Amino acid sequence: MTKQSTTKKAVKIRTLVGVVVSDKNDKTVAVEVQRIKTHPKYGKQYRVSRKYKAHDAKNEYQVSDRVEIKACRPLSKDKRWRVTKKI
Numbered sequence: 001m002t003k004q005s006t007t008k009k010a011v012k013i014r015t016l017v018g019v020v021v022s023d024k025n026d027k028t029v030a031v032e033v034q035r036i037k038t039h040p041k042y043g044k045q046y047r048v049s050r051k052y053k054a055h056d057a058k059n060e061y062q063v064s065d066r067v068e069i070k071a072c073r074p075l076s077k078d079k080r081w082r083v084t085k086k087i
Contacts, residue, residue, distance in 0.1 A: 027055060027056055031067060065086055
């Protein structure tokens with residue numbers, strides 16, 4: 001007989017930092033996250049941005065706030081992130 005291991009692997013929850021660009025929806029903010037990428041052939045660095053919809057339960061974050069968002073279970077069709085703190 002062989003014993004099976006009952007230890008669980010630690011899952012790293014994805015976190016991003018961005019700026020709130022819209023707070024018009026109830027309990028939802030749009031957060032724009034900018035990244036710097038390097039072109040594979042020419043080596044030039046350039047900015048790439050993407051917007052994520054994040055859950056803000058208390059409607060406490062305003063436009064131009066720098067926030068940290070964390071991945072979570074799907075909350076709606078578009079929302080898969082939750083705002084954790086203001087930076």
